[in-house]
Amino acid sequence: MKSKSRVGEEVLVANACPCGATDCACALYHNGAAAPDALSLMRSRYTAYVLKLYDYLMNTWHSDTRPAALEWEHQRWLGLEVKNYSVESPEHATVEFVARYKVNGRAYRLHEISNFVCEQGKWFYVDGEFPVTTDQRSMNLRKIHR
Numbered sequence: 487m488k489s490k491s492r493v494g495e496e497v498l499v500a501n502a503c504p505c506g507a508t509d510c511a512c513a514l515y516h517n518g519a520a521a522p523d524a525l526s527l528m529r530s531r532y533t534a535y536v537l538k539l540y541d542y543l544m545n546t547w548h549s550d551t552r553p554a555a556l557e558w559e560h561q562r563w564l565g566l567e568v569k570n571y572s573v574e575s576p577e578h579a580t581v582e583f584v585a586r587y588k589v590n591g592r593a594y595r596l597h598e599i600s601n602f603v604c605e606q607g608k609w610f611y612v613d614g615e616f617p618v619t620t621d622q623r624s625m626n627l628r629k630i631h632r
């Protein structure tokens with residue numbers, strides 16, 4: 487019997503990139519090319535979380551907000567859905583996305599609006615806002631678990 491999530495996993499494997507796009511260049515950015523816009527950087531950072539590319543995540547995090555170290559949780563990333571991409575100015579853009587993942591078999595949903603800035607032609611992740619309230623988030627989790 488074929489379940490829905492199983493089909494999703496097959497699609498994920500068939501795609502060239504974990505970010506879900508077939509025409510992205512995440513691997514190029516991981517290897518040193520500058521991401522041309524915030525959306526490309528965001529996708530490549532998601533892929534870097536999937537592939538656990540520690541240095542890439544740190545290097546693309548703005549120095550003002552970058553944590554001293556990253557701790558990996560045992561997420562199994564399931565997919566990325568970009569909801570909105572907004573270029574506010576040549577130096578500032580936001581990307582709203584939903585990333586789904588599992589930890590110890592439990593499904594989670596990360597809904598974030600990320601802020602990016604461009605400095606000297608290079609985009610950096612600054613921080614994120616979480617548009618869903620705690621109550622709504624737990625409702626969403628229940629929905630996934632059902």
Ligand SMILES: [Zn+2]
Binds near residue numbers: 506507512
């Ligand atoms: Zn990609």
